[in-house]
Every structure is written in structure tokens, then in C-alpha cells.
Amino acid sequence: MSAVMVVALVDALGWTLAARVPGFAPALPHRRRLDTVLGFSSGALPTIFTGRMPAEHGRWLMYRRAAGGASPFRGFGATRLLPGRVRRGPRLARLLSRVVAARGVRGYFHLYEVPRERLPFFDLPERRDPFAPGGLPGGALWETLESRGVTWRAWTWRTPEAEAVEALLASVARGRERFLFLYTADLDARLHREGSQGAGVRRALEGYAALAGREIEAGRRAGREVWFYLLSDHGMVDVTRTVDVAAALAATGTRAPRDYEVFLDSTFARFWWRAPAARRAVEAALAALPGGRWLDDAALAREGCLFVDRAYGESVWLADPGALIVPSFMGRAPLAAMHGYDPAHPDMAAGLWSNRPVPEAVRHLRDVRAHLEAELDALPAGAA
DSSP states (O other): OEEEEEEEEEETTOOHHHHSTTTTSSOOOOHHHHHHHSOOOOHHHHHHHSSHHHHSSSSSOOOEOOOEEEEEOTTGGGGGGGGGGHHHHHHHHHHHHHHHTTOOOSSOOOOOTTOOOGGGGEEEEOSSOOSSTSTTTTTOOOHHHHTTTTOEEEEOSSSHHHHHHHHHHHHHHHTOOOOEEEEEEEHHHHHHHHHHHHHHHHHHHHHHHHHHHHHHHHHHHHTTTEEEEEEOOOOOEEEOEEOOOOHHHHHTTOTTTTTTEEEESSSEEEEEEEEEHHHHHHHHHHHSTTEEEEOOHHHHHHTTTTTTTOOOSSEEEEEEEEEEEEEEBBBSSSSSEEEOOOSSGGOEEEEESSSSOOOOTTOOOGGHHHHHHHHHHOOTTTOO
């Protein structure tokens, strides 16, 4: 019997979240809690695909400082001349997004509410598609598939989840590929809207729990053995409070971009300094602000996120689990749940569920690539 490896990567399917569903994924008895990385999917997914930490593969957060005028947002500073409601409007956002895509950015990005006139200071690290060969520095799982001559196919965020699941079932039944990969961010979006107790979240979890059984049965009917791996990149923490970093900055009397450049993520405040006095004032103000803490170099190094060039921030402030920076460049309204917190928080852990044994050594996202490549080696002769 031929075998096919099926990897379903469900963004934000946290270990503790799945554990709340009685008998979750009964077709997948082998399971393992996985430590995630500090940050968001922009750093977690490359770690899964490359087996390296963010400081090694170079991808951490969606935005970083542009170097040498290489920003895909060059020229956008002229938007400062537009009325405020136009700068903040959806029509301009759509136009600017099309310009960025036309400049060759193939990875996922969103302008959110980043001040349009300040965009030229920033860069998008994910210029290429991280789900394809050549998309990540130093090689990834996709290059392994290509070099070994494995027939494979992938569905990513560009394909609606329901359509991708049906296509996956059809591919299992047809038997043309030996490695199938599906990535969906639908659960992530639901959790942001509803929180972990939302009705839509519960229905989605039931669907993911049943997915493996559907795929395995489709393979059985086609005379194929399905090796199934349900995987996640991080968990999610319900939001319990907000933190107004912008107000704390304003109270210091400092101002961007005169004194510093700043990027306000939903859980990070990242700074690049222009004035030493402003740095001292801001660092003191945020050290006293309840709901977060500064990350020193030792803390960043422990998480594999210390970048020598400080492209992601010369100083980094992290919100406490459950605290959300509002307003931020990500939005002005609170969300029900968020990730991007300390990876040690129980709700941040990712998971791996499989009908194949999971070695004890697989404990972190960075261990997944080596495990999947070892599984490729173990496929029945002629299956790959």
C-alpha cells in the first residue's frame, strides 16, 4: 500500500485550547505539546519550516526597520500632505497595498493602521512566499521536498479553508502526490473576534478534530495509507485588559519621529532612538506602566530573537499575557484574544497530533522540520 504524508497546520490551534475539547482528534493518538517562539506567526512559521530560531532565519515580526532605503513603502511619505480622513481611509490602504505588491512583495502583509506617512522607515521581511522553495533564507522543508524528488502540493492562506479542505481530500483520493500540506488561519481570526469560549471557535475545533478521520478514511477507500500530522504554530490568550502605551509616551513630552521611531504592535512597543534624553524618559515611563515590561538582550537571546543589527527594535517592550496595546498600529479597538506573549504562558503553547509516533525529542517548533524529514525517510519504499 502506498503512503501519503498530510500536514495540516492550523494557525492558533493551541495545546490548551484543543485540550478543552473532550476526545479531541481521536484518530491522532500520538500528541505533543510544542513550545512556540516569542512573537507572531511571522516568526513561528519560518521556525517550523526551517528548524531555526528567528535570529537565525531572519524573520521575526511583520515590520522591521528599512536598511539603505530598501523600503517597499518608498515615496509613501508624501501621504502626509493628504487630509487625515483620507490617510486613514480604506481606499488609500487598498491603493498602497497594490503598489507594494507590484514592487515584488509576495509574502503576507497588511497595512493595518500604521501611519501612512511613516511607512518608508519600515520594511517587510517577508518579501517572498515562505510556503514555497526560495521563500526563506538558508532553505526550508520545501527545498527538501524538491531535492528528494517528492511530489507535493500545498494550500495556504490564499485559498479559503473550506475549498482547501475539499481539495486536500480529493488529492488524497487521487494518489498523485506523496506530501500534502494545508495551512489555514481561519481559527486565528475567529479567536481574535470571539475569544477561546466563542461558539464559532467551538464549532471550528470540532471540525479540525474530525479532519484527520476524514482524510484517513479517504485514503483507505483509495488504497492509500495516510500519515497525518495536525500542527499549530502558537496558542492564544484571552484579552483581559488594555494598555495605553501611546498615552504614556505622550505624557513624557517626547514625540515621534523627532525623538525616536516607534512601532506599536498589539503586544510589542519597539523603538529606534534619535535622542538620548527621550530614550531615558520613555524607558522610565514604560518601566512604570502596569501591563508590560522591557526585554533586555539576555531575555531576547533566550528566545532566539536578539538581532545584532537591531532591525526589529533597539529597545523592545512586551505586554503581559492578556494585556493588549490599544490603540496600536494594529487597530484602535480591543480584540477578544491575542497571541505574541511570553512563550512560557500555558495558553501560548502549540501542539502536534499524529497517527504516527512522535519522538521525545520533538518539543519545540524548531524540531518539527527534522521530524517531518525523518518521516519522509520512513515512507514505504517507492512512496516518495
